[in-house]
Amino acid sequence: MEPIRVRFAPSPTGYLHVGGARTALYNWLFARRERGVFVLRIEDTDVDRSRPELAQAILDSLKWLGLHWDEGPYFQSQRLDRYRAVAARLEDAGAAYPCFCSADELQQKRERAAAEHRAWKYDGHCRNLSDADRARQRAEGRASALRFRVPESGATSFDDQVFGSIKLAHSDLEDFVLLRSDGNPTYHLSVVVDDLDMKITHVIRGADHISNTPKQILLFQALDAAVPNFAHLPLILGPDRQRLSKRHGATSVSAYQEQGILPEALVNFLALLGWTPPNQKELLSLEEMVEMFSIEAVSKSNAVFDTEKLAWMNSEYLRHLPLSRLLPLIQRELESAGLWQTAFADKEREKFEKSVTLLQSRARNLKDFSGFGRAFFTDHFEYDPEAVKKFWKDPVLADLLEALAQRLEKLLPFDLESTEKCLRSLAEEKGVKAGVLINGARVALTGQAVAPGLFEVMTTLGQDAVVNRLHRAARFLTEQTAPHSVSPVDSH
RNA sequence: GGCGCUAUCGUCUAGGGGUUAGGACGUGAGAUUCUCAAUCUCAAAACCCGGGUUCGAUUCCCGGUAGCGCUACCA
Numbered sequence: 001m002e003p004i005r006v007r008f009a010p011s012p013t014g015y016l017h018v019g020g021a022r023t024a025l026y027n028w029l030f031a032r033r034e035r036g037v038f039v040l041r042i043e044d045t046d047v048d049r050s051r052p053e054l055a056q057a058i059l060d061s062l063k064w065l066g067l068h069w070d071e072g073p074y075f076q077s078q079r080l081d082r083y084r085a086v087a088a089r090l091e092d093a094g095a096a097y098p099c100f101c102s103a104d105e106l107q108q109k110r111e112r113a114a115a116e117h118r119a120w121k122y123d124g125h126c127r128n129l130s131d132a133d134r135a136r137q138r139a140e141g142r143a144s145a146l147r148f149r150v151p152e153s154g155a156t157s158f159d160d161q162v163f164g165s166i167k168l169a170h171s172d173l174e175d176f177v178l179l180r181s182d183g184n185p186t187y188h189l190s191v192v193v194d195d196l197d198m199k200i201t202h203v204i205r206g207a208d209h210i211s212n213t214p215k216q217i218l219l220f221q222a223l224d225a226a227v228p229n230f231a232h233l234p235l236i237l238g239p240d241r242q243r244l245s246k247r248h249g250a251t252s253v254s255a256y257q258e259q260g261i262l263p264e265a266l267v268n269f270l271a272l273l274g275w276t277p278p279n280q281k282e283l284l285s286l287e288e289m290v291e292m293f294s295i296e297a298v299s300k301s302n303a304v305f306d307t308e309k310l311a312w313m314n315s316e317y318l319r320h321l322p323l324s325r326l327l328p329l330i331q332r333e334l335e336s337a338g339l340w341q342t343a344f345a346d347k348e349r350e351k352f353e354k355s356v357t358l359l360q361s362r363a364r365n366l367k368d369f370s371g372f373g374r375a376f377f378t379d380h381f382e383y384d385p386e387a388v389k390k391f392w393k394d395p396v397l398a399d400l401l402e403a404l405a406q407r408l409e410k411l412l413p414f415d416l417e418s419t420e421k422c423l424r425s426l427a428e429e430k431g432v433k434a435g436v437l438i439n440g441a442r443v444a445l446t447g448q449a450v451a452p453g454l455f456e457v458m459t460t461l462g463q464d465a466v467v468n469r470l471h472r473a474a475r476f477l478t479e480q481t482a483p484h485s486v487s488p489v490d491s492h
Numbered sequence: 493g494g495c496g497c498u499a500u501c502g503u504c505u506a507g508g509g510g511u512u513a514g515g516a517c518g519u520g521a522g523a524u525u526c527u528c529a530a531u532c533u534c535a536a537a538a539c540c541c542g543g544g545u546u547c548g549a550u551u552c553c554c555g556g557u558a559g560c561g562c563u564a565c566c567a
Contacts, residue, residue, distance in 0.1 A: 234560090435525090452529085
């Protein structure tokens with residue numbers, strides 16, 4: 001039995017698209033599951049649109065997702081001679097012929113047909129040129145492309161592993177170009193040659209290639225080669241059911257990375273877009289996916305990319321991430337937000353870890369740590385106007401917070417129980433509900449209406465910071481009712 | 493236009509000739525409470541339409557419709 005070999009073959013004309021990422025994932029899962037080989041190939045035969053740095057970016061994204069390849073990356077741009085040799089062989093065998101029609105001429109014919117509402121396909125203008133005709137054209141210095149000679153009758157069919165039997169009449173195919181007039185191969189030639197040379201047994205790719213498949217099968221046959229198995233994957237759509245594109249927002253893996261999405265969350269989410277494991281489980285590690293993956297279970301219909309579900313899944317992974325993995329991620333996040341301090345790694349390490357742990361349970365992505373978690377890492381934060389409106393409307397709060405500051409300053413020990421007892425007894429003495437004081441203090445300590453439990457916040461921040469921030473808030477509140485209000489950051 | 497493919501809650505999907513058509517995200521209500529998140533309970537929410545086949549179709553077949561894809565010297 002030949003070993004199973006699959007490939008992922010992106011073209012470096014953009015960053016790794018989430019659709020491409022899912023294709024890569026399914027290839028990877030299939031390879032692992034079948035103990036096969038996962039080949040990576042960069043399809044950069046379009047010299048105008050391909051960019052080397054994008055190839056590198058794609059590699060980086062793949063690695064970030066944890067989809068490591070066993071072979072490659074191969075670059076088609078380095079195999080040009082091979083494609084030309086195969087093309088020559090096809091031409092010698094009469095399976096392909098030179099076409100002298102210029103791009104302009106063809107374009108004109110196409111437009112004319114469109115204007116007359118006629119279907120257009122290449123009219124075979126150069127299909128039956130004699131050797132003398134060809135010699136003459138060449139003598140005139142006309143460049144030629146090489147076209148594949150599609151059989152006039154009959155049909156090509158194949159058994160797609162997800163879509164089932166698909167059949168296409170040859171009369172619906174045109175004599176497609178194999179070699180451009182500049183001598184570079186087109187996609188059809190290079191995929192087939194590569195899939196052949198790289199002994200690919202299963203071609204797993206997007207459903208946008210279904211229509212191309214019969215052409216490629218014809219090429220395999222013209223080359224006397226075995227035809228690989230095909231499995232096409234339904235497309236990923238935007239919320240408007242159009243193919244997912246920049247118009248819909250982020251489409252690249254790197255964009256989600258920048259949004260603070262975890263790779264395992266993105267992979268898990270992508271896996272479920274078109275595939276359900278037999279046990280219906282939704283939260284799956286790569287290992288579990290490998291265990292249960294099968295191409296037959298892949299859905300046939302296109303799927304809408306639901307960012308809400310991705311967000312949920314990300315928070316799910318984030319909440320369960322071990323601290324050892326989370327800490328370096330947060331360090332990077334704080335660094336890019338300008339909030340990182342070296343002390344977090346040594347002197348204040350314990351406080352830093354407590355802060356991260358506290359924030360972890362309600363964060364939806366990595367950005368949240370520098371966003372709503374800001375007050376845990378710096379004294380420079382602002383009072384959210386909404387929070388002020390909601391919890392600081394009672395005028396007695398200035399006095400209450402000041403009183404709280406004074407009591408907490410002397411409190412010993414300063415822990416979960418003592419701080420809570422301290423606050424509640426103060427509230428009772430002053431005849432206010434504890435909630436008023438708690439919420440008011442929360443805004444004072446974090447600047448926000450939404451934050452972790454107050455006493456956890458206090459013990460994490462530490463006695464000094466808590467007392468200072470309460471003083472500061474009390475001052476802010478008094479000044480606010482006075483004629484000239486001062487911003488909280490400046491007043492410190 | 494031609495050709496191809498697809499069609500179950502708003503979204504991702506399970507299921508399959510007889511089911512209260514199941515789950516997840518999201519949404520709504522409630523519990524909890526110190527705000528939010530988490531958690532728990534409950535709720536609303538779907539088989540595109542029309543013909544067949546059949547005792548019985550959401551399921552099988554055909555047609556329609558809609559959506560998507562391809563229709564390049566892009567991949």
